[in-house]
Amino acid sequence: MNKYAQLRQNAYDANMQLPRLGLVLFTFGNVSVADRNLGVFAIKPSGIPYEELTPDKMVVVDFNGKTVEGTLRPSSDTLTHAVLYKEWPLIGGIVHTHSTYATAWAQSLRDIPIYGTTHADHLTCDIPCTPPMEDNMIEGNYEHETGYQIINCMKWKELDYEEVEMILVGNHGPFTWGKTPENAVYNSAILEELATTSCLTERIRPGVDRMKEALIRKHYERKHGPGSYYGQG
Amino acid sequence: MNKYAQLRQNAYDANMQLPRLGLVLFTFGNVSVADRNLGVFAIKPSGIPYEELTPDKMVVVDFNGKTVEGTLRPSSDTLTHAVLYKEWPLIGGIVHTHSTYATAWAQSLRDIPIYGTTHADHLTCDIPCTPPMEDNMIEGNYEHETGYQIINCMKWKELDYEEVEMILVGNHGPFTWGKTPENAVYNSAILEELATTSCLTERIRPGVDRMKEALIRKHYERKHGPGSYYGQG
Amino acid sequence: MNKYAQLRQNAYDANMQLPRLGLVLFTFGNVSVADRNLGVFAIKPSGIPYEELTPDKMVVVDFNGKTVEGTLRPSSDTLTHAVLYKEWPLIGGIVHTHSTYATAWAQSLRDIPIYGTTHADHLTCDIPCTPPMEDNMIEGNYEHETGYQIINCMKWKELDYEEVEMILVGNHGPFTWGKTPENAVYNSAILEELATTSCLTERIRPGVDRMKEALIRKHYERKHGPGSYYGQG
Amino acid sequence: MNKYAQLRQNAYDANMQLPRLGLVLFTFGNVSVADRNLGVFAIKPSGIPYEELTPDKMVVVDFNGKTVEGTLRPSSDTLTHAVLYKEWPLIGGIVHTHSTYATAWAQSLRDIPIYGTTHADHLTCDIPCTPPMEDNMIEGNYEHETGYQIINCMKWKELDYEEVEMILVGNHGPFTWGKTPENAVYNSAILEELATTSCLTERIRPGVDRMKEALIRKHYERKHGPGSYYGQG
Numbered sequence: 001m002n003k004y005a006q007l008r009q010n011a012y013d014a015n016m017q018l019p020r021l022g023l024v025l026f027t028f029g030n031v032s033v034a035d036r037n038l039g040v041f042a043i044k045p046s047g048i049p050y051e052e053l054t055p056d057k058m059v060v061v062d063f064n065g066k067t068v069e070g071t072l073r074p075s076s077d078t079l080t081h082a083v084l085y086k087e088w089p090l091i092g093g094i095v096h097t098h099s100t101y102a103t104a105w106a107q108s109l110r111d112i113p114i115y116g117t118t119h120a121d122h123l124t125c126d127i128p129c130t131p132p133m134e135d136n137m138i139e140g141n142y143e144h145e146t147g148y149q150i151i152n153c154m155k156w157k158e159l160d161y162e163e164v165e166m167i168l169v170g171n172h173g174p175f176t177w178g179k180t181p182e183n184a185v186y187n188s189a190i191l192e193e194l195a196t197t198s199c200l201t202e203r204i205r206p207g208v209d210r211m212k213e214a215l216i217r218k219h220y221e222r223k224h225g226p227g228s229y230y231g232q233g
Numbered sequence: 234m235n236k237y238a239q240l241r242q243n244a245y246d247a248n249m250q251l252p253r254l255g256l257v258l259f260t261f262g263n264v265s266v267a268d269r270n271l272g273v274f275a276i277k278p279s280g281i282p283y284e285e286l287t288p289d290k291m292v293v294v295d296f297n298g299k300t301v302e303g304t305l306r307p308s309s310d311t312l313t314h315a316v317l318y319k320e321w322p323l324i325g326g327i328v329h330t331h332s333t334y335a336t337a338w339a340q341s342l343r344d345i346p347i348y349g350t351t352h353a354d355h356l357t358c359d360i361p362c363t364p365p366m367e368d369n370m371i372e373g374n375y376e377h378e379t380g381y382q383i384i385n386c387m388k389w390k391e392l393d394y395e396e397v398e399m400i401l402v403g404n405h406g407p408f409t410w411g412k413t414p415e416n417a418v419y420n421s422a423i424l425e426e427l428a429t430t431s432c433l434t435e436r437i438r439p440g441v442d443r444m445k446e447a448l449i450r451k452h453y454e455r456k457h458g459p460g461s462y463y464g465q466g
Numbered sequence: 467m468n469k470y471a472q473l474r475q476n477a478y479d480a481n482m483q484l485p486r487l488g489l490v491l492f493t494f495g496n497v498s499v500a501d502r503n504l505g506v507f508a509i510k511p512s513g514i515p516y517e518e519l520t521p522d523k524m525v526v527v528d529f530n531g532k533t534v535e536g537t538l539r540p541s542s543d544t545l546t547h548a549v550l551y552k553e554w555p556l557i558g559g560i561v562h563t564h565s566t567y568a569t570a571w572a573q574s575l576r577d578i579p580i581y582g583t584t585h586a587d588h589l590t591c592d593i594p595c596t597p598p599m600e601d602n603m604i605e606g607n608y609e610h611e612t613g614y615q616i617i618n619c620m621k622w623k624e625l626d627y628e629e630v631e632m633i634l635v636g637n638h639g640p641f642t643w644g645k646t647p648e649n650a651v652y653n654s655a656i657l658e659e660l661a662t663t664s665c666l667t668e669r670i671r672p673g674v675d676r677m678k679e680a681l682i683r684k685h686y687e688r689k690h691g692p693g694s695y696y697g698q699g
Numbered sequence: 700m701n702k703y704a705q706l707r708q709n710a711y712d713a714n715m716q717l718p719r720l721g722l723v724l725f726t727f728g729n730v731s732v733a734d735r736n737l738g739v740f741a742i743k744p745s746g747i748p749y750e751e752l753t754p755d756k757m758v759v760v761d762f763n764g765k766t767v768e769g770t771l772r773p774s775s776d777t778l779t780h781a782v783l784y785k786e787w788p789l790i791g792g793i794v795h796t797h798s799t800y801a802t803a804w805a806q807s808l809r810d811i812p813i814y815g816t817t818h819a820d821h822l823t824c825d826i827p828c829t830p831p832m833e834d835n836m837i838e839g840n841y842e843h844e845t846g847y848q849i850i851n852c853m854k855w856k857e858l859d860y861e862e863v864e865m866i867l868v869g870n871h872g873p874f875t876w877g878k879t880p881e882n883a884v885y886n887s888a889i890l891e892e893l894a895t896t897s898c899l900t901e902r903i904r905p906g907v908d909r910m911k912e913a914l915i916r917k918h919y920e921r922k923h924g925p926g927s928y929y930g931q932g
Binding site for chain 1: 258259260278279281306331336337338339340341342343366371372375404405432435436
């Protein structure tokens, strides 16, 4: 059996979750899955509708974005994925979608404020939105620069990629990641839900305050870290 | 047959209504069902996806929240349920969800105003939202305190738990209850609908007034109390 | 065969369209179907979930709202239907729902303004919303008075029930009717769509103007009246 | 085999995509498909529900809108399609819907601003909305004039129909087109998504700016033109 067969199957399975979760329209969006031992990741081919995908059509590329196996052209966002895998050694999957509410926040160039415990169950800060890129970055190696825009925004805001697993690329849309591809896909669905609820919260009460620190910490620690007691441990 | 078998089955059935009614995403939300004779309730295990639930996985706990039967860890909100069952002897089921519009109201820390007869068919006042808890309550026995926050908010507002079967926990989300688990689940769906319609009503007419008292009373009494004539009696 | 069998079947079929069109939650909403020769109409029984309905459960009542056949209690709104059938000899079906956007407009006590051709394809004026009823009407024969509130609102606004087949009862929700029950159900779905689109239009452009008279007339006459050329005529 | 059989089949297939994509309610909306060699197009008959359509019911008309084959009356918008086919030799399909958000923008008489890369992936300018027609145009050959209103609006704004394949007819709703009927249907779904996201973007950040020129150009050129690298080329 081809040594990438399982990886391609995993990438296929993860990609097929996106339409099931209502996160993509037509060919938009893509998931990649990394194999750290083999030093590669498998990613959706560019512009192929989800209903025509098969595990065989997944493209295997290295962390410089060079195709290692596969006859199709990989997702046009492949270099963004490659940069993130190279910079962040502990992530196993990356997801990009154009899900409706998260994209609207990205287009408004606003971080998503933390208003409730659903948010605090997953992260303790606002969901970051990168500023627009400089023109020379856009006109240069655009997808590569998108990866650095994400990494730099996390640095500017002093965020840890193991704790904050989601970001909005300004004017574009959401990227999420995780230790596993399942986590990364889960984070995309959570982000869309948080984007929806925060938008509605501001409509119901314009000028609403962020939730209090103690409640943020409590909910995050209930699910994460040494004293957590959510789930089956 | 195990003496808790029927109770676990009932808890399973009630929990499975939540995804069917579109009230939960992933593992969020939980339903419990009480057996007053046996002095216990059965509740969803923590962090298990709905599609993996079985009646056997329900956890049976007493009204102090101590596990009586079951190998899985019960929902992290178990102590909140326990407090409510202990304080309110006539309820048979409790539901907690993060349904989208109800959660947005909870995050805005606003009661849901009574604007129409759909609301008055179910309760005669605004749907209460608890204030945020004090830091020492959050940092103490949090889920236990959440139960008391609900009970105290009902007292402050002079509400009867047999008439008002739903509340928003500020910054968190909705809790509903009822004489039976079916009633409690029904109330969660109604609350989400009322949260949606009230939000839209304020958007269509900012500053809109509450509906008039006579109409509130008429609709509530049509469905509840001695002279009611809705349903098959 | 029972002389009401076909009428009950028709009422059943029409009622079952409501959940299919996404216009009702639980037991809310009801459709009735009139037989003018027999001087009766069949209506949904009160408080029965749609999935438990059968043609046999439909209740046959006369135009004073008195049960003629059937063992179940008819819809609590039966007298409203009866009044409308009595006053308006050319209607064959009536529908009441609590569909989300139409209910929000009713709760805001606003007529739905005519902003586009989808609206003008069906009626040439704003969709009327009745004012709240006087307290003595609410405390008297409420459902009967609801019927008169509808009829009087149409008179005040000089609207013809054969041209304007939909209304919002203030603080309550929509009622629609039509020459046939199919028309009445169709009108409920159209009303919900117009309520949605008008709400969005005002959000996109606060203070937007109604559409121009010439375009209203053109679209209405394309579908209705002597020179109509929409459909297979 | 009838020389129009394939054309009718194609028109049927394209029309049936509209309900699947959630773009139409009841009989609203229509797709036509042109055969440039035969000098005709096939279009949906007027007022027939989608579930009753068959390829045989499609009506074949020439570019003056005269029926060439078919017993049913063609869509009431047929003359609008005819004008566009005549004026724009390189389009192979046209779609008209009343999809909710796009219609709301049309009713607000506003162009849809370009706020994000999903928009720039498809066109580099705001989505145009025609002004209302003059009364004499409405009262004259209305559907014919609607076609010219579209063509003239494109001219006033100096837009190329091969680059901008969608427009809003003021107070009415969206029209889209494309080299193939599949493209035209795809554009209707994209337009509805852009209309939704732009509406939400303005709600999240009132007064938000259009995205920067460099990013618009980059995304458009990634998918279109000589250096494009999206899809399988």
